[in-house]
Amino acid sequence: MDHFELVSEYAPTGDQPQAIADLVKGFQEGNQFQTLLGVTGSGKTFTMANVIQALNKPTLIIAHNKTLAAQLYGEFKEFFPNNAVEYFVSYCHWTRFRVFFNAI
Numbered sequence: 001m002d003h004f005e006l007v008s009e010y011a012p013t014g015d016q017p018q019a020i021a022d023l024v025k026g027f028q029e030g031n032q033f034q035t036l037l038g039v040t041g042s043g044k045t046f047t048m049a050n051v052i053q054a055l056n057k058p059t060l061i062i063a064h065n066k067t068l069a070a071q072l073y074g075e076f077k078e079f080f081p082n083n084a085v086e087y088f089v090s091y092c093h094w095t096r097f098r099v100f101f102n103a104i
Contacts, residue, residue: 005082006053008046016043020050027055045072049079 007021012020019036026034038044052059061076062080066089 003054003056006049016047019047023051024054045075
C-alpha cells in the first residue's frame with residue numbers, strides 16, 4: 001500500500017480539525033518540532049492519526065513507558081489496519097540511549 005488509510009467511524013471534531021491543519025502546515029513548512037497538548041481522553045492519538053494520513057509519511061511514535069507504548073500500538077493498529085504498524089520496546093538501558101541519539 002502506498003498511502004496511509006485511516007479507518008475510523010469518527011471524524012475530527014471540536015479543536016481537532018484546526019490542530020490537524022496547523023500540525024500538517026507546520027510540518028510542510030519545515031517545522032520539525034511541534035507540540036500537541038491535551039488532557040487525557042481529548043483525542044490526541046486520533047488527531048495524530050489524521051496528521052499521519054494527511055502527510056502520508058512513515059512516522060516514528062516514541063512513548064516514555066512500555067504501558068503507553070503498548071496502548072498507542074493498539075490504537076494505531078486499529079486506525080491503520082491496512083498499513084504496517086510495528087512495536088518495539090527496549091529493556092536495555094544502553095539500547096534506549098542508542099536509539100534516542102541515533103534518531104537525533
